[in-house]
Amino acid sequence: MLQSRFLLLAMLALGFFVTPVLAQRPNSELVARQVDTLLVSDIGVETPPKSSVPLITDDAFVRRVMLDLAGELPTPEELVTFTLDADAHKRARMVDQLLNDPRFGDNWARYWRDVILYRRTEERALLSAAAVEEYLSESLNENKSWDEIATDFITAEGDVREDGRTALIMAQAGQPEDTVAEISRIFMGIQIQCAQCHDHPTDRWEREQFHELAAFFPRVAVRPNRQAEKRTFLVTAVDFFPRFLRGNPNARFRGTAEHLMPDLENPAEPGEQMKPVFFATGDALSLGTRDADRRGALADWLTSANNEWFAKAYVNRIWAELVGEGFYEPVDDLGPDRECSAPQTLDLLADSFVASAYDVKWLFRTIMATDAYQRPSQSRRAWEDAPFQANANQRLRGDQLFNSLMQALGINEELATRAGGGMQGAYGFRGGPRTFFNAAFGYDPSDHRDEITGSVQQALLMMNSPNINRAMSANNFNGLGRMLRTIPDDQELIVELYLRTLARAPTSDEIQTCVEYLKEVGDRSEAFEDLQWSLVNSTEFLHRR
Amino acid sequence: MSLHHQVDINVNRFGTFGRRDFLRTISASAAAAGTLSWTDLMTLRAAELRQQHKACILLWMQGGPSQFETFSPKPGHANGGDTKAIATNVSGIQISENLPLTAKVMDKTCLIRSMNSKEGSHPRASYLMHTGYLPTASIKHPTLGSVVLHDLGPKEFDLPGFVRIGRAGRGNAGGGYLGVKYDAFSMQTAERVPDNTTLATTDTRYERRMKLLGKLETQFAENGGKQEVADHREVYDTASRMVLSPKMDAFDISKEPAAVRQAYGSSDFAAGCLLARRLVETGVTFVEVSAGNWDTHQDNFEQVRGLCGQVDQPYAQLLVDLEQRGMLEDTLVVWMGEFGRTPRINPRAGRDHYPRAFNVALAGGGVKGGQVVGQTDPSGSDVTDRPVGVSDLFRTICHSLGIDADNEYMSGVGRPMKVVDGGEVISEVFG
Numbered sequence A: 001m002l003q004s005r006f007l008l009l010a011m012l013a014l015g016f017f018v019t020p021v022l023a024q025r026p027n028s029e030l031v032a033r034q035v036d037t038l039l040v041s042d043i044g045v046e047t048p049p050k051s052s053v054p055l056i057t058d059d060a061f062v063r064r065v066m067l068d069l070a071g072e073l074p075t076p077e078e079l080v081t082f083t084l085d086a087d088a089h090k091r092a093r094m095v096d097q098l099l100n101d102p103r104f105g106d107n108w109a110r111y112w113r114d115v116i117l118y119r120r121t122e123e124r125a126l127l128s129a130a131a132v133e134e135y136l137s138e139s140l141n142e143n144k145s146w147d148e149i150a151t152d153f154i155t156a157e158g159d160v161r162e163d164g165r166t167a168l169i170m171a172q173a174g175q176p177e178d179t180v181a182e183i184s185r186i187f188m189g190i191q192i193q194c195a196q197c198h199d200h201p202t203d204r205w206e207r208e209q210f211h212e213l214a215a216f217f218p219r220v221a222v223r224p225n226r227q228a229e230k231r232t233f234l235v236t237a238v239d240f241f242p243r244f245l246r247g248n249p250n251a252r253f254r255g256t257a258e259h260l261m262p263d264l265e266n267p268a269e270p271g272e273q274m275k276p277v278f279f280a281t282g283d284a285l286s287l288g289t290r291d292a293d294r295r296g297a298l299a300d301w302l303t304s305a306n307n308e309w310f311a312k313a314y315v316n317r318i319w320a321e322l323v324g325e326g327f328y329e330p331v332d333d334l335g336p337d338r339e340c341s342a343p344q345t346l347d348l349l350a351d352s353f354v355a356s357a358y359d360v361k362w363l364f365r366t367i368m369a370t371d372a373y374q375r376p377s378q379s380r381r382a383w384e385d386a387p388f389q390a391n392a393n394q395r396l397r398g399d400q401l402f403n404s405l406m407q408a409l410g411i412n413e414e415l416a417t418r419a420g421g422g423m424q425g426a427y428g429f430r431g432g433p434r435t436f437f438n439a440a441f442g443y444d445p446s447d448h449r450d451e452i453t454g455s456v457q458q459a460l461l462m463m464n465s466p467n468i469n470r471a472m473s474a475n476n477f478n479g480l481g482r483m484l485r486t487i488p489d490d491q492e493l494i495v496e497l498y499l500r501t502l503a504r505a506p507t508s509d510e511i512q513t514c515v516e517y518l519k520e521v522g523d524r525s526e527a528f529e530d531l532q533w534s535l536v537n538s539t540e541f542l543h544r545r
Numbered sequence B: 001m002s003l004h005h006q007v008d009i010n011v012n013r014f015g016t017f018g019r020r021d022f023l024r025t026i027s028a029s030a031a032a033a034g035t036l037s038w039t040d041l042m043t044l045r046a047a048e049l050r051q052q053h054k055a056c057i058l059l060w061m062q063g064g065p066s067q068f069e070t071f072s073p074k075p076g077h078a079n080g081g082d083t084k085a086i087a088t089n090v091s092g093i094q095i096s097e098n099l100p101l102t103a104k105v106m107d108k109t110c111l112i113r114s115m116n117s118k119e120g121s122h123p124r125a126s127y128l129m130h131t132g133y134l135p136t137a138s139i140k141h142p143t144l145g146s147v148v149l150h151d152l153g154p155k156e157f158d159l160p161g162f163v164r165i166g167r168a169g170r171g172n173a174g175g176g177y178l179g180v181k182y183d184a185f186s187m188q189t190a191e192r193v194p195d196n197t198t199l200a201t202t203d204t205r206y207e208r209r210m211k212l213l214g215k216l217e218t219q220f221a222e223n224g225g226k227q228e229v230a231d232h233r234e235v236y237d238t239a240s241r242m243v244l245s246p247k248m249d250a251f252d253i254s255k256e257p258a259a260v261r262q263a264y265g266s267s268d269f270a271a272g273c274l275l276a277r278r279l280v281e282t283g284v285t286f287v288e289v290s291a292g293n294w295d296t297h298q299d300n301f302e303q304v305r306g307l308c309g310q311v312d313q314p315y316a317q318l319l320v321d322l323e324q325r326g327m328l329e330d331t332l333v334v335w336m337g338e339f340g341r342t343p344r345i346n347p348r349a350g351r352d353h354y355p356r357a358f359n360v361a362l363a364g365g366g367v368k369g370g371q372v373v374g375q376t377d378p379s380g381s382d383v384t385d386r387p388v389g390v391s392d393l394f395r396t397i398c399h400s401l402g403i404d405a406d407n408e409y410m411s412g413v414g415r416p417m418k419v420v421d422g423g424e425v426i427s428e429v430f431g
Helices: A002-013 A028-043 A058-070 A076-084 A090-099 A102-117 A123-141 A146-154 A164-171 A176-188 A207-214 A291-303 A308-323 A343-355 A360-368 A398-409 A413-419 A433-441 A456-464 A466-471 A479-486 A490-502 A508-521 A524-536 B002-012 B019-033 B038-044 B102-108 B122-131 B144-152 B203-216 B226-243 B246-251 B258-264 B268-282 B300-324 B390-401
Strands: A220-224 A233-237 A259-261 A272-274 B055-061 B085-087 B094-096 B109-115 B162-165 B185-187 B286-291 B331-337 B358-363 B371-373 B383-385 B408-410 B416-418
Touching: A028 A343, A028 A360, A058 A076, A058 A090, A058 A102, A058 A360, A076 A490, A090 A102, A090 A360, A102 A123, A102 A164, A102 A176, A102 A398, A123 A146, A123 A164, A146 A164, A146 A176, A146 A291, A146 A308, A164 A176, A164 A220, A164 A233, A176 A207, A176 A291, A176 A308, A207 A259, A207 A272, A233 A291, A308 A343, A308 A360, A343 A360, A398 A433, A398 A466, A398 A490, A398 A524, A413 A433, A433 A456, A456 A466, A456 B185, A456 B226, A479 A490, A479 A524, A490 A508, A490 A524, A508 A524, A508 B203, A524 B203, B055 B144, B055 B268, B055 B300, B094 B102, B102 B109, B102 B300, B144 B162, B144 B286, B144 B390, B162 B268, B203 B226, B246 B268, B258 B268, B258 B300, B268 B286, B268 B300, B286 B300, B300 B331, B331 B390, B358 B390
Parallel strands: B055 B286, B055 B331, B109 B371, B162 B185, B162 B286
Antiparallel strands: A220 A233, A259 A272, B085 B094, B109 B358, B331 B358, B408 B416
């Protein structure tokens, strides 16, 4: 403990955080080095010295950063160019380049869309899926800071089909309790909803504090938008409560003036009026405050540097996605009484993230510069093994896998969507092959990754789906069909298929296996269809390693 | 044609023979006479293939059903609301008016009215009621279906031994430390056969492809992906056996006569119950059918009436059907959710989460029907007689199925874990 304080002080003294110009971000490269040092002291096990365990190879690195940032595979050209590049800083350069690629926004927008919508209590929240994706993609690409994004979600008003910022509130149908529980979980990693009915048995938050948090949201109403052509909803603020309209304290269509905490002893009673108080900082408002001031104040307090949970929750989540394991798991349950596997490291990253003014791209750049990120990957560690000795294999999210499949098979998503007749999903939300595929392969990104395993249904889809099998046909104009016609040399074609599908060259053993298989089958087209089928159905294709 | 005729005659005699006698007769005589194909024979021998002949159907009432509007009406008390109690076919036992058909199979049902736990959050309570344990970070406990499959599943069986039907809630858990081999095969609906169960190529070419895939997996397995490759292989093996199996017909409820479908009713849950019966008949060890959402924080009375309307007929018919086919004695049917609902009615005419006193219904599998275990006080707030904890319930389920609840598995963390921790069998359940 003393030692860690000392280390932090020393870093401060070295001008590590405090730079004369406040707006200047902490140096990613420096913080990354400190992270690697602190991890050793945090974990108490000497992480393998760099000399003995080399970082991942260039080709593995390219596949990893492409999937992590752009959400898809590198092309064979990108792979080859990068591997041959002699620049010593090419990895950092590649990360920068991808952070400025619009696919970065698309990829992480889909991630957060899933974080929000997988926990929906209101099915019709799917109406906001496309809008929230668009809003997030734009915001992330223009590097809107994380506090601004959080503020947008907390203070949102508007049509749920048009304005993606409303998605979080819509997902909980505007119910104050459910909405604040999600805000707390997503932006602070605190599961305060357990205190809804009773004082939390294991955490220190009390029931009253939960309802004081809910008291920031009573004046939010979610109601059908009668003006719109398509069926949709409006998230609005209501500050006018004439006496004749009072009565039903539960009308989410209209909102209520104040939040009432039900009386557990006398549930038939209306309950106690709660003042808006933010449990993490103790900041409070008075009864009667207008909605805009309530939610605005909550957003300010929640995203302020005084609230350590805000930075920590984001850092923990992004670290978990990139390194394969969070400091806290599951990623949205930080405490206050949970155990952190590397507290000094998390503190350093969170403090630096605050110093960066919640610069999202800065955090990616920093984590990706660490050795912890760039180590070769392994299966998830056994419970008793020390953490962060390797990057952990991650199952691809539905969207990442869909993109990879489209690339490997040379399919154009737009054409495929049109050919598929643009399947209309429930409530008319955007359909198409991607939605269909996500229904089978998607998962809630907040769930513990131990629990996300492959299923028989997924295997059946990959193996037997008529669409996927048709796309592999040797008779096609594109994809494998084209390659069969343009690459006459078998070995060359084997390499090409490996590069396209697994983003690496085959080993000599693998080439031999394939060549033997070609001989066994006799028919070139048929054999290559089988090879393409096998690569797409392989474990490696399904994972980011 | 004559083959079907033969099977029908035999199936009609199912009830009178007693299942094992019948099977012995069928396998010896019919097979010897060559009147049944191998497939038919396998189907009929399902129970024989399953170790100990036992199976279990879990009817999962996701969201936490109100005990007051289902099995424990309290018409005399303010907490009971307007829900009326009706008589059942067992004198002295009354249940809610929302379950008129269930009332007619009360003689087959053992009602536990004194179920209680301390867990009132959906995912945690679902996990608890599925695994018998509270969730922890270090150990992933296997869900009930996985345990039953692990202990009772046949050594060789083509179809997944554990099938889940309906939209899954959170916290229902999977194979846990037993491994992906024991995970559920999930289907959203019982109305159509699972997607992608027809091969895209010929059997021979498919098997050739699988062999190639196996060879190409070694590179990743040797370079950091050992666990993932092993898990993937399990899943693909299961999928392969399944699609190549002639037993896949079991998934197709359209193969049932219209009268049978009508008897179950028309809800999704009805289709699920019918499919559950077909699957168990074919040799599947554990089927979980979900109904819900029972999370009635508002308009409890209206909502529960509707939900009961979906559940009442299929539940009653499932028991009748299983009995008529001579399968009830070997098939335990469990009806439960993650907790009950508050005795006090909240200002939104709803009921909130209440784990302190709720209901579980057991039938079949050696359970003595027509009885009630435990009771609550007139307000429904507290258990006043024979409290039943989660471990007691799990022990009782194990007892019914012939699973040793003290059996220890090696969990992933190298710590032995009992199937059930503590608790006692509720002996009166078995009469």
